Structure formats: structure tokens, C-alpha cells
Amino acid sequence: MPTTTDNLFRKTGRLLRPSLSSVAGQVRGMLHYTRIQLAVKAALAVGIAWTLAPLVPGVAAQYPYYAPLGALVSMYPTVFGSAKAGFQTLVGLVVGMALALIALLFGGPSVWTIALIVGVGVLLAGIPKLGAGREYLPMAALFVLVMGGDDPDGYSTGYAVQMLVGVAVGLTVNAAIFPPLHLSGAVNGLKSLRLSLARQLKEMGAAISETWPPEHEAWSNRRTELIAFSKEVRESVQLAETSHRGNPRRRRHGRDLSADYEALRAMERVTLYVEDMTEVLATAIWTSPEDMPVPAELAEPLSEAMTACGEAVETWDADSEEHTQARDAVRRLQIEMNTAASPDSPVDVTASLAMSMRRILRTIRAEEEHQ
Structure with missing residues (x-):
């Protein structure tokens, strides 16, 4: 299935096709x-876990096949994700095993005990904090009941210990061998969003200066795409922040992710404003021009202001x-609005824009001052 970042670059290409196609292509290559x-x-971790599994002392050596499974379930794209998933998996296993052992105190496995314990396990798996461990809780309970045989305690111990070995190996391999920092996705994502917003404003400014209704209307179909893209x-950006946590390479890549979050929040607000402007202008042009007209004398200053605002973004x-030119253009537009305002020449649309x-x-300005 496509990942969120895959969708991000696909949408980047659609919104900014030709200006950012080369950037998106480079980042796609990096994702691959x-x-x-x-x-x-993952292959290396599984191999190491399988090699170490028979060396584990005690009863756990009888269940070496669980060590590669532990390595596999802990292999996530980020070091923090690996540690979190590994810990949650172990917690889910222990809870499931404990559930099965409690059931065995009242008799051996039967159709009733298996059905009951699995049902209870699925209910407990609904606890959100279990995370990745939710999938393994009912499975562990079922395995102990069905495969534990005459030594369910030994089976549970071996299962848990070998999974722990595998998780430790997986986390070590992921942290030691080029742990990824997904910074490029955040950098290029913010750049793509900024340029998408700028392009939208410029295209709307160009549409206002055309003969109405404008021939170019692609911008009017991006009302929801910009929100989804943001x-x-x-x-x-969240993936970049997660990959930064616990990553030994983060000291050599001292990117200020808090600044990225500030920029993101500012761009999200701008996205809402641009989406609202798109809705207002599209309605004025195609839906109800008789109710929400843009006076002819305001078309040129409005077009200039929107184009300048796009340059500023x-x-x-x-x-x-x-930024200074955009501010001055908006001020000139305000002066023209005050002059044009009359019962015969409403300026509702222009005022909103x-x-x-x-x-x-x-x-x-507020985002830069905050930094």
C-alpha cells in the first residue's frame, strides 16, 4: 500500500507539475x-537473531524460531519507532501469555477455553496504549494454550525470551547501521506547500484580470486539494521529528525541527486563508456573480494585490x-475599495479577499518574529 510520504510526493507533482517535478523525483528516489x-x-537482523537463538541458555533454546520474529516486528523506519514497537510487542505477549496461563489453572485447552481466551484477548487488544502489541496479545494467548503442551510455563518463558532477543537484535541493527533521518521529506514538503500556495494566489490573480468568466479555471478545482496536501x-514533518528521536546521527544533522513545526503551523493557517479565497472567488465568478460581483474598477488592483501576495508567500x-510590495498593493486595494464602495457597486468579494x-x-511576519 502507498505510504503517506508516497502520497505527498504524488500530490506535489500534481499541484506543482512542472516547477517541482525534479525535486519530487529526487525525493522519490531517496524513499526507494x-x-x-x-x-x-531487516534481513541482517533476522539472520543474526537466528544465529544467536540456539545460544540462549535454558528452555528458551528450544524455541529459536521466535527470535527472528522478534527482530522482524521491531524493524521500523525510525529508531524510536523500533524501540516503541518492540516494547509494545513484548507487553502484548506477556499479557497474552498471562491470560492463557490463568485459563490453564482451570483445566486444559478445549474449544471453550480457547474461544473464551481468544475473545478476551481481542477485547484487551482494543487498549490503544498497547500499540503494536495489540496484534500479538490474542495470538500469544492462543499459542500458549494450543502449543504449550505439558509445559506451558516453559513454552511461555522460551517464547518471551526469544522474542526479547530478537527485539534487542532488531533495535541494535536499526540504530547502528545508518539509522534514517527523514528530514528531506519535511524540507521538501514545506517547500512544496509554500510554492503550491504561492501558485494558487498567482493563478487567482491572473484569473481576475481575464475576461469573465476566465478561461483558466484549474485553480478553482484545488479547493480541497490544498487542505489535504497540508x-x-x-x-x-512528524515523521522527521520521530526519526530524530533516539537517532545517534541527529547530532551531525542539527536541523531545528521546532522551527519546522512553527513554519508548518503558519503555512496551515495560510492554507485555510487561500482555500477560503478560492471558494469566495470561484463562487463570485461561476456560481452567483449577480450576488457577489467584483466591480470592474477593482479588478486590476485586486489582481495586482493577489499576484504580489503570491510572490510574498x-x-x-x-x-x-x-513582502513590502504585497503589503503596499493590499493598501492600494483598500483605498480603491473605499472609493468604489456604493450601493450600486458592492465590494463584498473584494473586501473578503x-x-x-x-x-x-x-x-x-508573525512566524518569522516568533523564530
Whole structure:
């Protein structure tokens, strides 16, 4: 199944096709490399676990096949994810085994005890904090009941110990051999979102200057795509933050992920403003132009303001010339609105768009000042 990051790059290509196609292609290649790297590390961890399993002392040596399973279930794309999944899996196994051992105190396995314990195990697996361990809780209970034979205690001990060995091997391999830092997804995701928003504003500005209804209407179909895209970028930034935790390579890659989160939150607010502007303008053009017109005398200053605002979003620098030009363009638009306002020339649409543009520019400045 496609991952969230795969969807992110697919949508990046659709929103920004030709401007970011090369960037998206480079990142896709890196993702394929990361998957291959994870596969190689998983194979290595399973091999090491299988080699070490017979060397474990005591009854656990009789169940070597659980060590590779433990290595496999702990192999996640991030070091923190591996540690978390491994711990949760062990907790789920212990709870399931304890459940089965309690059931065996009242008699051997039967159709009734197996059905009851598995049912209770599935119920307990609904506990959200168990995480990855939810899948193994009822399975462990079933295995102890059915495969424990005359020595369920020994089987449970061997099962748990070998899984622990496998998890330890998997975590060690994942942390020692090029643990991935998914920073490129966050960097390129934020860049793609910023450029997507800038392009949307510029295309809307161009549409206003055309003869109505405009011939170019691709921008009007992105009302929900921008919101969905921003959510995928958030997941990409979260993945970068997770890969940073517990990763020994993080000191050599001192990226400030808190700044990325600040930038993301600011861009999410801008995304909402742009989505609202898209809805307002599309409604004014195609749905009810008689109720929400844009006066002819305001078309040019509105187009200039939106285009300048797009340039400011693309630059994303409150001290830049583009930001200053956008602010001045919005001010000129406000002056023209005050002049044009009359019962015969309503400015509802223009006022709404101008307000959103002022909010966009304030958001960029506030995000930079916060840093």
C-alpha cells in the first residue's frame, strides 16, 4: 500500500507539475533507497537473531524460531519507532501469555477455553496504549494454550525470551547501521506547500484580470486539494521529528525541527486563508456573480494585490521586497475599495479577499518574529 510520504510526493507533482517535478523525483528516489536500506537491515537482523537463538541458555533454546520474529516486528523506519514497537510487542505477549496461563489453572485447552481466551484477548487488544502489541496479545494467548503442551510455563518463558532477543537484535541493527533521518521529506514538503500556495494566489490573480468568466479555471478545482496536501506535509514533518528521536546521527544533522513545526503551523493557517479565497472567488465568478460581483474598477488592483501576495508567500520573508510590495498593493486595494464602495457597486468579494491577504501577510511576519 502507498505510504503517506508516497502520497505527498504524488500530490506535489500534481499541484506543482512542472516547477517541482525534479525535486519530487529526487525525493522519490531517496524513499526507494530508504525502503531498500530497511529491507537489508531487516534481513541482517533476522539472520543474526537466528544465529544467536540456539545460544540462549535454558528452555528458551528450544524455541529459536521466535527470535527472528522478534527482530522482524521491531524493524521500523525510525529508531524510536523500533524501540516503541518492540516494547509494545513484548507487553502484548506477556499479557497474552498471562491470560492463557490463568485459563490453564482451570483445566486444559478445549474449544471453550480457547474461544473464551481468544475473545478476551481481542477485547484487551482494543487498549490503544498497547500499540503494536495489540496484534500479538490474542495470538500469544492462543499459542500458549494450543502449543504449550505439558509445559506451558516453559513454552511461555522460551517464547518471551526469544522474542526479547530478537527485539534487542532488531533495535541494535536499526540504530547502528545508518539509522534514517527523514528530514528531506519535511524540507521538501514545506517547500512544496509554500510554492503550491504561492501558485494558487498567482493563478487567482491572473484569473481576475481575464475576461469573465476566465478561461483558466484549474485553480478553482484545488479547493480541497490544498487542505489535504497540508495534512500530508504535517505527517511528513512528524515523521522527521520521530526519526530524530533516539537517532545517534541527529547530532551531525542539527536541523531545528521546532522551527519546522512553527513554519508548518503558519503555512496551515495560510492554507485555510487561500482555500477560503478560492471558494469566495470561484463562487463570485461561476456560481452567483449577480450576488457577489467584483466591480470592474477593482479588478486590476485586486489582481495586482493577489499576484504580489503570491510572490510574498513564495519568498516567505517578512523583510523582503516582495513582502513590502504585497503589503503596499493590499493598501492600494483598500483605498480603491473605499472609493468604489456604493450601493450600486458592492465590494463584498473584494473586501473578503483583501482581509484574507492581510491575514496571510501578518501570518508570515508573525512566524518569522516568533523564530
